[in-house]
Amino acid sequence: MWTPPSADHASLGAAHGSVALPPAGPSAGARLRRFMAFAGPGYLVATGYMDPGNWATALAGGSRFGAALLFVAVLSSLMAIVLQALSARLAFATGRDLAQVCRDALPKPFAMLFWLIMEAAIVATDLAEVIGTAIGLELLLGIPMGVGVLLTAFDAFLVLAFMRFGFRKLEAFVVSLLILIAACFAVELVLSRPDIGEAARGLIPTRALFTDQQMLYIALGILGATVMPHNLYLHSGAVLTRAVGPSLEERRGAIRFAVLDSSIALMFALLVNASILLLAAAAFHAHGHIEVAELQDAYNLIAPLLGSALAAKLFAVALIACGLNSTLTATLAGQIVMEGFVRLRLNPVARRLLTRSIAIVPAIVVIYLGGESSTNNLLIASQVMLSLALPFAVTPLVILTASRKWMGELKAPWLTSAAAYAIAAAIIALNLKLIFDAATGAG
Template sequence: MQFRGEGKMKESAPKINNSGWRNERASSSLPEVYRSMKIPKNGSWFRKFLAFAGPGYLVAVGYMDPGNWATDIAGGSMFGYTLLSVIFLSNLMAIVLQALAGKLGIVTGRDLAQACKDHYSKPVSMILWILCELAIAACDLAEVIGSAIALNLLFGIPLIAGIIITVVDVLLVLLLQNKGFRYIEALVITLIVTIGGCFFVELFLSRPEIGGVLKGFVPSAEIVTDPKMLYIAIGILGATVMPHNLYLHSSIVQTRQFEQTTLGKRQAIKYSTWDSTIALFFALFINAAILIVSAATFHTTGNTGVAEIDDAYHMLAPLLGTAAASILFGVALLAAGQNSTLTGTLAGQIVMEGFLNIRLKPWLRRLITRLIAIIPAVIVTMIYGEEGTLDLLILSQVILSLQLSFAVIPLVQFTSDKLKMGEFANPLWLKILAWVVAVIIAVLNIYLLVQTFSGV
């Protein structure tokens, strides 16, 4: 798409240019890695797909971060396999939204943050920026607490010390960004494989009922009629679809050097969608595995009150008869927490640069975001101890739920706009599907927030 004109339109008399945007794109997204990875012009479709593969796995990380674990554990211990259908439906929604995010970045050359800045008035874009920063801080808070809990469970490191140790990942991120984007993708995929491997063994050890698992993937009317089950189900949805992933995906697809033609963009959209869809099925496996292990280990033995990560860790070993069960659980949690910090770094950078066009060194941006998460975590841990930390983890998921619609609605709006997207605008069936998903997410998250603050 061509971007015409150099000057920005005045806020007092906004005009839409021929490309459908109020403002011209100020700069490329993640300029240090923008279009840095070549796509082979010749060769098999599989070779081209491999060149595009990678961003989807960074996106999938957000769907298996520590914030998801508590809802999956609670759902499995309280209701057995019933809520597997909710995980599956949430994953399908995520596949649709991530495909749209990838398409937005490929077609417009803008990430979602840049698109919001270039479409909305300055006051509106500033509000969206503040909400998004809160969501990223909340997500980072979940990563900090999850990593600290894992370090405490595995090595006996006090929670406060574990929280402070997480600052060290700033150096890791800086090192990887200097070496190239493929190194970040390789590390993320390695950690995902580690998490998947741990839960594959956990599934073997817990010996779930296959019939019950298969039945759990079929939606049940009981989910809607039982208030407690509905509350947990909405919590699973809120913890599954992450707003920062939409900003992240719309940016990192632009690391590929695809041809800026109709055919090149169409090919990029196809392979990018395959990449994110396959990666999100890995996330589905891990989230489903957490719930299945919880159901097979706790629900079937009458331990229906297990809803916290540390309780699950301590009870797995005696119930399954091997210390390996708890150790693998802890290793997977640590890998999930560390994996999420990498994608959180990139999402934070994308949002700040996209909305404000402010360039900070990656280590400084990461340090600022991490301190915003560490300070409340340390204070709460010192005052209220472990219980307060777990409450803070729940609060972080509520904040993420609150912000989700402010990312989903602009995404659906932009990708459905023919002036912005041209021939790549969402066809009618996809437009309807996307808006249905957006409305469902908005309504359910409002319900979750009301229920949370009313103390139900």
Template sequence: MNSEVEYGKKGWLRPSSTVSLEEVHNSVQIPSKTGYWRKFIAFAGPGSLVAVGYVDPGNWATSIAGGARFGYTLLSVILISNLIAMLLQALAAKLGVVTGRDLAQATRDAVGKRTSFVLWILSEIAIIACDLAEVIGSAIALNLLFGIPLLLGILITTLDVLLLLLLQKKGFRIIESIVIVLMATIFGVFVFEMIVSKPEVSALLGGYVPKFEIVTNPEMLFISLGILGATVMPHNLYLHSSIVQTRQFKRNTEGRKEALKYSVWDSNISLFIAFLINSAILILGAAAFYGTGLDVSEIEGAYELLSPTVGVGIASTLFAVALLASGQNSTITGTLAGQIVMEGFIQLRISPWLRRMITRLIAVVPAFIVTWLAGSRGTGDLLLWSQVVLSLQLPFAVVPLLIFTSDKRKMGEFANRPWVKVASWLAAAVILALNVFLVGYIVVTGHDLG
């Protein structure tokens, strides 16, 4: 166990014997005597990598479908999902900063090998579902921009392994910088797209007020769960608890308090930007397509109809550029999360390129088969269902996180305060209730909501 770690010595079945993401652990320097903003900039970065997962191609399918089918109604789901995400990601950062463990390591150290192996399998399913969205999103973007057939585009996405390996050799700060640039590109595109779509402001603002219809309408609930799964992503909790440890903060009480303060600010600011992007995507879908009778159930349909609908020729091209940036951005975080859960749950270390290739091939195979058999319609359904799978995996990451961060034996004075416990368990209860409702509905009725 790292000799600097003074918290988390009690309450575990076994001590932590390794550090998370060893090759970049404690690698980013933090200036000791400087102003607030310079220190914040030094700590900033992990939040952007986390926020990437909240604007991946899976969000596009669910948010556009939600806006086109139900107008601005599901903006409230995006708002609630983002608030839940801010809370849970702050707890993930706290776990990593205080205990020196990422969530996968903490789970293994608390529950033992057998349970850890099961949870590792579930985590891998979630990561594969996320990677599936990246594969499909990038392939669709290549098709829209360059006319590359979907099947060929899916095969081309396997080459991003080389891009990631190159970035890793340049240092973790380089990866964070590239992610920030791509995020800024996506943000700029959708601010422009939203403005030219001329949304109805009063209806837009009303959309942030939750409506009971969301849980009584099965199709609306299905899309809502897709938004939830695309916003509060389980692998991001593992990721965040690890990458906050890349900073060289002092492993004592004061050092941890400072690191936690800046890490939470970094996370909240990045997630607020992701919230604005997701809102803009749904607003675009609602303003451009709601009530028109046009079929935009797939991203391709939105691309083809966007420019004619909003009357701006470049709108569709910018839409595809942002989609490609989104897919490539998510590639980075998906790979890191896969490495974290594999090393944390089962302590298996393999070469990063091999890890990436295995994950990407597992995602490529179903995407290739579905595209071959069902064409673009099949990829649209697969993209939507991948986000629902992510939502169903959430409890297996969220519940351990809440248990660990509320335990004074593990967290000491950093254990969750009563109001945090209430808010976080209420969020977990909402997630569990929605999942149970959806699964029960599908089982009982046999209805395919896709």
């Protein structure tokens, strides 16, 4: 039901409703202009689908199992498209983001539990960004990794700069970096010449996923790195930066454009994710390097295996670009989660420094105790943690968007809700199996 919060509690504060929309019209040109005004939040969400943690899981999966886990990446992206569509629908149906609706819908103890779990998920995301960016700086510029981890704290000022420029400028910056990342991997994929037949076979599910604990662990890492829990909260707040009117028809049109925006963006992210996995399969698995999970090892092996020093440099450039992009989106997600659940509003820089400070500590400890080579295990573990946190974002989203009480006339179609319930059940079942296997030593 359409009951937007007061100005003091609007999602993302001053950015709420700040993007003006051209008038609607029947012509193709008017529809295109209106869609372009809606385009942007989907690419903020897509950033989270190709962050450094995603690289670690895709490289580990591609080097160890070839293209066998490609279907997991595709299936995860299709799941994400459905869930992100529900996130946008919830926002325009209620006028509030997912965290705000959860705060009103859940008993207070449950709301607090969900908030703490989402904060942990955002820290896990930030941990991946810290390690990924530090590795990229080390590979490209020779900066020691420990120093690089500390330098990542200063990205808070990048967040402040773009928040001052306005939300559309922030979106444009993110899209520019996404284009750079895609271009880097397009070149790398051409150089690696992946086996098309193997890639096609990778689209068919394998029974080994349910018998090989290591494959399931990496598959859940891919799932957690693709369907990221905080992205569902981020999307529901980011779309509300559009100045959509309260009428049913305006909100119905807004849902269509927002879903189209996120679907296109996530298909773009799938191409990048698939490229990373196929690059690992072609460059490493095919040459017998089945234990390449470290980003540093991948960088060192790419040049001799592909016969091009450019490939390694592009790898490092894309890694840094991923870290910078994820910095911006994780900060926005953190604001939405904190403001929505507990109505605590922090300056974006203060919020960024708080999250990053928590993330830096385990990274420094692991580097000090285990050396730089141990950071990749931490990266994959962070993505599995995201997968374990997923039910606490997916379950309320699916239940709320199927409810006429909360959504009114804009409740999700029954077929969409059925698919979403199936997705939620699959995520929960896979997580339970992973926990059972870990507890019993099975697999």
